[in-house]
Amino acid sequence: MEFRILGPLEVLDNGSDVTPSRWKQRALLALLLLRAGELVTVDEAVDALWGASPPAAARNALQGHVSALRKILGADRIRTLGGYRIDVHEGELDQDRFERLLVEARGRHPQERRALLGEALALFRGAPLAEFQYELFARPEVARLEDLRLNALEERIGADLALRRHEDVVPELERLVREHPLRERMHAQVMLALYRSGRQADALDAYQRARRALGEIGLEPGDALRELQRRILEHDPTLDLPPEPKTRLPVPPTPLLGRDREIAEATTLLVRPDVRIVTLVGAGGVGKTRLALELARRNGGRFRSGVVYVPLAALADASLVLPTIARAVELRESAHRTTADALIEYLVERETLLVVDNVEHLLDATPALGQLVAFAPDLKLLVTSREPLRLYGEHLFPVRPLPEDAATELFLDRAQAVRPDLNRALARASATEICARVDRVPLAIELAAGQAAAFEIDELLARMSERLAHLVAGPRDHPERHKTFRNTLAWSHDLLQPGQQALFARLSIFAGGWTLEALEAVCGKCGDVVADITALEEKNLVQLTVSDPEPRLTMLDTIREYAAELLFTADEREARMCHADFFLTLVEAAEPELPSSHSELLDRLEYDHDNIRAAINFLESMEDHQRVLRLVGAVWRFWYLRGHLGEGRLRLDTALAHDAEPTLGRAKALNGAAAMAINAGDLAAARSRAEEGLALHRHLGDDIGAAYSAFMLANALVEQGELDRARGLYEESIREFRARGADTWSLLAGRHLAYLYNKIGDRSRAQALHSENLQRARATGHNRFTATSLSALAEFALADGHADEAVGLLVDSLELHLALGDLLDTATDLALLTFALARKGALEIATCIAAALDAVGDDIGIRKNTLTARTQQALTAAHERLKQEEYDEAWERGHSLTLMEAVAFALDSAATLQPR
Numbered sequence: 039m040e041f042r043i044l045g046p047l048e049v050l051d052n053g054s055d056v057t058p059s060r061w062k063q064r065a066l067l068a069l070l071l072l073r074a075g076e077l078v079t080v081d082e083a084v085d086a087l088w089g090a091s092p093p094a095a096a097r098n099a100l101q102g103h104v105s106a107l108r109k110i111l112g113a114d115r116i117r118t119l120g121g122y123r124i125d126v127h128e129g130e131l132d133q134d135r136f137e138r139l140l141v142e143a144r145g146r147h148p149q150e151r152r153a154l155l156g157e158a159l160a161l162f163r164g165a166p167l168a169e170f171q172y173e174l175f176a177r178p179e180v181a182r183l184e185d186l187r188l189n190a191l192e193e194r195i196g197a198d199l200a201l202r203r204h205e206d207v208v209p210e211l212e213r214l215v216r217e218h219p220l221r222e223r224m225h226a227q228v229m230l231a232l233y234r235s236g237r238q239a240d241a242l243d244a245y246q247r248a249r250r251a252l253g254e255i256g257l258e259p260g261d262a263l264r265e266l267q268r269r270i271l272e273h274d275p276t277l278d279l280p281p282e283p284k285t286r287l288p289v290p291p292t293p294l295l296g297r298d299r300e301i302a303e304a305t306t307l308l309v310r311p312d313v314r315i316v317t318l319v320g321a322g323g324v325g326k327t328r329l330a331l332e333l334a335r336r337n338g339g340r341f342r343s344g345v346v347y348v349p350l351a352a353l354a355d356a357s358l359v360l361p362t363i364a365r366a367v368e369l370r371e372s373a374h375r376t377t378a379d380a381l382i383e384y385l386v387e388r389e390t391l392l393v394v395d396n397v398e399h400l401l402d403a404t405p406a407l408g409q410l411v412a413f414a415p416d417l418k419l420l421v422t423s424r425e426p427l428r429l430y431g432e433h434l435f436p437v438r439p440l441p442e443d444a445a446t447e448l449f450l451d452r453a454q455a456v457r458p459d460l461n462r463a464l465a466r467a468s469a470t471e472i473c474a475r476v477d478r479v480p481l482a483i484e485l486a487a488g489q490a491a492a493f494e495i496d497e498l499l500a501r502m503s504e505r506l507a508h509l510v511a512g513p514r515d516h517p518e519r520h521k522t523f524r525n526t527l528a529w530s531h532d533l534l535q536p537g538q539q540a541l542f543a544r545l546s547i548f549a550g551g552w553t554l555e556a557l558e559a560v561c562g563k564c565g566d567v568v569a570d571i572t573a574l575e576e577k578n579l580v581q582l583t584v585s586d587p588e589p590r591l592t593m594l595d596t597i598r599e600y601a602a603e604l605l606f607t608a609d610e611r612e613a614r615m616c617h618a619d620f621f622l623t624l625v626e627a628a629e630p631e632l633p634s635s636h637s638e639l640l641d642r643l644e645y646d647h648d649n650i651r652a653a654i655n656f657l658e659s660m661e662d663h664q665r666v667l668r669l670v671g672a673v674w675r676f677w678y679l680r681g682h683l684g685e686g687r688l689r690l691d692t693a694l695a696h697d698a699e700p701t702l703g704r705a706k707a708l709n710g711a712a713a714m715a716i717n718a719g720d721l722a723a724a725r726s727r728a729e730e731g732l733a734l735h736r737h738l739g740d741d742i743g744a745a746y747s748a749f750m751l752a753n754a755l756v757e758q759g760e761l762d763r764a765r766g767l768y769e770e771s772i773r774e775f776r777a778r779g780a781d782t783w784s785l786l787a788g789r790h791l792a793y794l795y796n797k798i799g800d801r802s803r804a805q806a807l808h809s810e811n812l813q814r815a816r817a818t819g820h821n822r823f824t825a826t827s828l829s830a831l832a833e834f835a836l837a838d839g840h841a842d843e844a845v846g847l848l849v850d851s852l853e854l855h856l857a858l859g860d861l862l863d864t865a866t867d868l869a870l871l872t873f874a875l876a877r878k879g880a881l882e883i884a885t886c887i888a889a890a891l892d893a894v895g896d897d898i899g900i901r902k903n904t905l906t907a908r909t910q911q912a913l914t915a916a917h918e919r920l921k922q923e924e925y926d927e928a929w930e931r932g933h934s935l936t937l938m939e940a941v942a943f944a945l946d947s948a949a950t951l952q953p954r
């Protein structure tokens with residue numbers, strides 16, 4: 039039997055319609071089904087069927103209707119128990135199936151959620167209990183079911199948006215907001231779908247329609263809807279779906295040995311649907327990281343959105359854990375939401391494995407990790423730590439020392455790497471004994487094997503036995519595995535030459551990795567550092583990694599801890615001062631080049647970011663506040679360009695609060711604080727910082743710094759609506775920049791001033807300034823500003839109906855952006871060129887380029903609404919003027935192109951249409 043109430047009442051018996059024909063029998067059945075499994079009293083049934091004034095024979099008539107229903111449904115279906123109760127078996131009532139599917143859809147991947155919600159919504163055949171929806175007995179439940187249906191519809195559309203089907207859902211959403219004008223979530227969804235489809239103007243129109251609809255009943259749009267409008271106006275990049283994260287795992291240089299059993303058991307645990315957090319726990323050096331990487335490598339394919347590796351060993355501040363995770367998934371900080379909220383929003387629609395390595399020293403951050411898991415249902419954490427995180431739902435997986443055979447093979451492999459003539463058969467017995475002496479801890483084995491270059495294996499065993507006999511006690515408060523590893527480190531350290539020992543201790547000053555240049559500067563007093571660092575590398579105490587832009591050396595965190603204990607207090611202070619001096623000099627030398635944002639320079643600073651943090655921390659601990667200001671004042675632009683916005687603002691504000699001396703370092707830090715405050719939307723703070731910076735730079739006679747402060751103040755004033763004063767400050771800063779030869783800044787300020795002119799309706803001056811900027815950028819070789827000026831002028835040409843001119847400008851801009859490797863602006867130029875070509879009548883070419891952008895947008899990190907409103911107009915024109923098969927063929931051809939192929943096609947087509 040099948041009972042249907044999600045629409046007109048229906049009863050099917052093996053597919054045959056047996057719905058009662060009489061109205062009161064149908065009404066009684068509807069009442070019983072709405073209360074399925076519950077007792078409906080006789081009085082309640084009479085009230086439902088006859089209202090407040092029932093006839094005298096109502097109770098007898100009710101019994102007759104019950105008897106008639108029993109003949110249709112079966113004698114045992116309706117029970118009499120001082121009232122009436124209908125028994126409905128599982129799956130018989132469409133309402134139950136609907137609500138079960140809603141529960142099943144929660145927390146699923148968008149694709150699965152969309153399918154389940156689609157199945158649920160398909161159960162509706164119209165308004166629930168359509169013929170009874172105004173009856174008192176049905177009205178509350180009908181309203182509840184209708185609200186559930188609309189919620190499910192919104193959830194299904196939300197899944198569509200997560201699956202990048204924004205263009206597909208626009209027509210449906212526009213119909214829905216007409217039918218349900220008071221549902222703000224639907225208004226928000228249509229705004230977002232339009233925006234992601236490149237229809238910003240239509241998205242803003244949708245907001246105004248929502249406002250009018252709500253205003254008809256005396257309401258204003260809620261906070262969420264108003265915030266969405268603001269973000270659309272500002273082209274907030276967080277509205278765009280970010281690219282799917284790719285699997286990014288470091289590749290160890292040697293294979294993992296002896297962990298087959300652990301891999302199998304840990305995999306079984308990791309892939310269980312009910313397991314969200316797996317923590318690999320064990321002593322330092324036992325191999326947690328290697329095991330985690332291998333697990334991630336073997337199981338990464340199970341996670342639709344990939345695997346992301348987040349190393350935390352170099353961090354000293356738990357507050358930086360979430361920003362570090364955000365950077366690992368390539369998520370930029372935003373002024374309008376916390377890092378936690380941004381990560382949750384990013385991860386909530388993704389099935390991701392997050393490998394978080396070395397958490398034990400940052401346990402204050404574990405509640406934040408738990409929050410990510412709580413709000414992102416398809417996120418799994420694979421964590422390595424020396425102790426449990428103590429999070430709800432955490433599953434511990436102890437990582438123990440290697441089995442004997444695997445430990446011996448590891449030792450022999452590593453020993454043979456430094457002693458190629460090693461006779462493995464003869465060395466095996468001693469190797470097994472050495473492994474036993476270090477409790478078969480992998481890192482201790484590798485350290486011991488590193489000495490095979492200097493000693494025969496038997497001699498190595500004798501030396502180790504003698505040394506460890508005196509070390510076996512160890513500190514009472516250290517776990518046994520830690521004692522073993524520390525003893526092995528102590529033994530390895532004692533075998534070093536004095537200069538190597540001094541260097542080994544001093545290397546603990548570095549956070550993260552370091553370059554050979556930094557090594558010479560910080561450790562030059564330790565002797566022949568090149569020879570000694572080579573010896574330390576051979577003994578596995580440091581590791582050399584080949585990376586761009588130059589090789590770097592690193593030290594495992596467990597080894598670094600031991601090395602740090604060997605520094606005497608005086609030596610440590612002097613070493614840390616050398617370290618801080620080097621990185622202060624490094625960032626001050628880089629500072630003048632940062633405005634050009636060379637990726638190689640930014641990469642170098644990114645590699646050294648942990649060292650820069652360590653230098654700031656040390657100088658703060660020494661209360662050397664002026665040097666802290668110099669450091670943060672020089673490095674803030676790196677923070678800004680690479681998205682370390684929250685950390686940068688905190689560092690700058692802290693430094694400024696500790697020293698008010700009128701120094702150049704403070705003046706530069708004020709400029710940085712103003713920039714960070716504008717980005718955070720704190721206009722009052724931005725204005726205050728910029729005004730103080732302007733006064734201080736003028737006091738110090740730093741004209742370029744003063745001009746930059748004026749530029750930042752103008753930016754704040756524009757946001758606050760003080761356009762006249764902002765214009766004067768822009769003009770002042772441009773004059774100073776030009777007078778001092780600061781071309782980059784003058785071009786940037788000129789571009790902002792041109793946008794201001796356009797904002798206040800002075801179109802001719804805006805266009806003239808863009809033209810002037812173009813001439814200056816070409817004359818000074820600033821290709822990026824040349825390209826952006828060309829694009830801006832192309833906009834004016836299109837507005838004036840000069841499509842030929844716009845095509846020429848955009849081709850030039852496109853070629854420059856392509857040469858600069860700027861994929862986002864390359865795609866933006868292509869989108870505008872699509873419209874320009876359509877205006878020239880090249881509709882098939884325009885359609886082909888638009889299709890290519892649609893296909894590659896997500897893969898290269900741009901939003902599909904790079905297809906701007908004008909591009910959408912071009913496609914509309916193509917639809918209207920091309921035959922359907924012509925349009926479909928062009929779209930299909932374009933959809934198969936890569937971005938570079940689309941660029942080549944666009945340039946070739948433009949050259950054919952408009953030969954130079």
